[in-house]
Amino acid sequence: MENLLYIAHNLQNHLETLRQFTSTPGFGVTRLPFSKEARQAVDYIKDQMEQIGLRTWIDASGAVHGRLDGTEPDAPTILIGSHYDTVKSGGAYDGIAGIVSAIEVARILKENKVQMKYPLEIIATNDEEGITYGVCFLTSKALLGRWTITELKQLHDTAGESIYDAILRFGLDPNKIEDCKIDSLNVKCFIEIHIEQGPVLDSKGIQLGLVDCIAGLQRYRIQMIGKSNHAGSTPMDMRSDAVDASTKVISCISEWAKTEGGGTVATVGFMQVFPNALNTISGKTEWVLDCRSSDEEKIQHIVEKLTQKLEEVKSKTGVDYKIEPLVHVKPGYMNKELLEQLEKSCCTFGYSYQKIMSGATHDAHLMSEEVDTIMLFVPSKDGISHSPEESSKYEDLARAVYVVSDMISNLN
Structure with a gap:
């Protein structure tokens, strides 16, 4: 050659x-x-x-x-x-x-x-x-x-x-x-x-x-629906803050992936905030979970934990949610x-x-x-x-x- x-x-x-x-x-x-x-x-x-x-x-x-x-x-x-x-x-x-x-x-x-x-x-x-x-x-x-x-x-x-x-x-x-x-x-x-x-x-x-x-790939679009209101005049215990609720969920995702191991990774790299104003409580967020693994069961475990956490946060904050599957590649x-x-x-x-x-x-x-x-x-x-x-x-x-x-x- x-x-x-x-x-x-x-x-x-x-x-x-x-x-x-x-x-x-x-x-x-x-x-x-x-x-x-x-x-x-x-x-x-x-x-x-x-x-x-x-x-x-x-x-x-x-x-x-x-x-x-x-x-x-x-x-x-x-x-x-x-x-x-x-x-x-x-x-x-x-x-x-x-x-x-x-x-x-x-x-x-x-x-x-x-x-x-x-x-x-x-x-x-x-x-x-x-x-x-x-x-x-x-x-x-x-x-x-x-x-x-x-x-x-x-x-x-x-x-x-x-x-x-x-x-x-x-x-x-x-x-x-x-x-x-x-x-x-x-x-x-x-x-x-x-x-x-x-x-x-x-x-x-x-x-x-x-x-x-x-690695298999699954993506989900998550919407969290709260209520927009004034950032200064709305007491903390009377808010329905979509950003606050979202962070409570997103902050758990990294540990879930580490627990699954085997090269499993999970990422939230896209997020939109509505109305995205510095003096307004967010009434809605939209973000995407990207999860990958050579073992589909590990991805499913993370999705199950995600759903459970969303329910938990909803019950504590009143912020509702929707999950939409976007991609599922084995x-x-x-x-x-x-x-x-x-x-x-x-x-x-x-x-x-x-x-x-x-x-x-x-x-x-x-x-x-x-x-x-x-x-x-x-x-x-x-x-x-x-x-x-x-x-x-x-x-x-x-x-x-x-x-x-x-x-x-x-x-x-």
């Missing part, structure tokens, strides 16, 4: 180019679905795929595909990829590093004339993050046949544009969203290379992480046989590695529900992600390219 530094140099060139496609220059990478910056990324990715001889197309979800035929055209296809969209003012590696790594994998296999039985198809997916429409995995859901035209018309951004209309504006046909669906029987596996977005590998000096499980377990193949490839090159759980969700998470899936992590410097400071070493990404290329070469 080629020199590791040569591959790292190629990856650097790709990522340095792609980081320029942002609506917030100087403040991280912002590349939202169906934006001008997304179009720039799509055009670049498609061009790079074509330069190495792949057959390319863009599907109705906005995903870019590049296909390399195998020696047996009717053999099931190896899918490899990640997402090209970002969060607002995010980093230059999340998602996109997996796409350019996949391009390097395909280039190496093609230029070295590796006789692959299985066709290889890169998929640069769209709207994995779910920032614009509040629903993530646009492409992955399309690949699994989980969108309808009605749903595309019902989901809107803050400006009122639906996903359906955004797809049209992007020059694609939303009425063909169902054509994106893959036949799982014709898929050998799905592979995703990704930065860890956590501190484990970097803190331990480990070069690669073999993901064995992606833990995603990676294919054991393919993980063993990755281990062998790591050993072949003498790279340090460890099994690791992903607390963040990814396209691989959804894909694992229907096809054999594996995921490979590279270290994130200081564990930072979703931030302009996000960074990973190009040499580590090149190692992931080596390992995945070797694994694909040896699949039978």
Whole structure:
């Protein structure tokens, strides 16, 4: 195989180019679905795929595909990829590093004339993050046949544009969203290379992480309804303060997660206060609980404790509540046989590695529900992600390219 530094140099060139496609220059990478910056990324990715001889197309979800035929055209296809969209003012590696790594994998296999039985198809997916429409995995859901035209018309951004209309504006046909669906029987596996977005590998000096499980995710929107009133003239024992009641609940959540253990995490990172005035008692709050674990029972324990605490606080303060489930994604377990193949490839090159759980969700998470899936992590410097400071070493990404290329070469 080629020199590791040569591959790292190629990856650097790709990522340095792609980081320029942002609506917030100087403040991280912002590349939202169906934006001008997304179009720039799509055009670049498609061009790079074509330069190495792949057959390319863009599907109705906005995903870019590049296909390399195998020696047996009717053999099931190896899918490899990640997402090209970002969060607002995010980093230059999340998602996109997996796409350019996949391009390097395909280039190496093609230029070295590796006789692959299985066709290889890169998929640069769209709207994995779910920032614009509040629903993530646009492409992955399309690949699994989980969108309808009605749903595309019902989901809107803050400006009122639906996903359906955004797809049209992007020059694609939303009425063909169902054509994106893959036949799982014709898929050998799905592979995703990704930065860890956590501190484990970097803190331990480990070069690669073999993901064995992606944590299950549940989100709940909680509304707490009190009564707005004057902050100065309303006695403390005659208040129905939604903020005060909310804090009584939220302050318990961290300990609940620690008690469950096993890598379980729980977060309240979004909260709105109404009317949000400095001299007015809050009459309403709205906040979201994000809970993740490799064990769904642990998440359920936290949700049960949440409900009990809300009832307790209601009885003491008179502040009512509503709970609305937003997201329920089961833990995603990676294919054991393919993980063993990755281990062998790591050993072949003498790279340090460890099994690791992903607390963040990814396209691989959804894909694992229907096809054999594996995921490979590279270290994130200081564990930072979703931030302009996000960074990973190009040499580590090149190692992931080596390992995945070797694994694909040896699949039978």
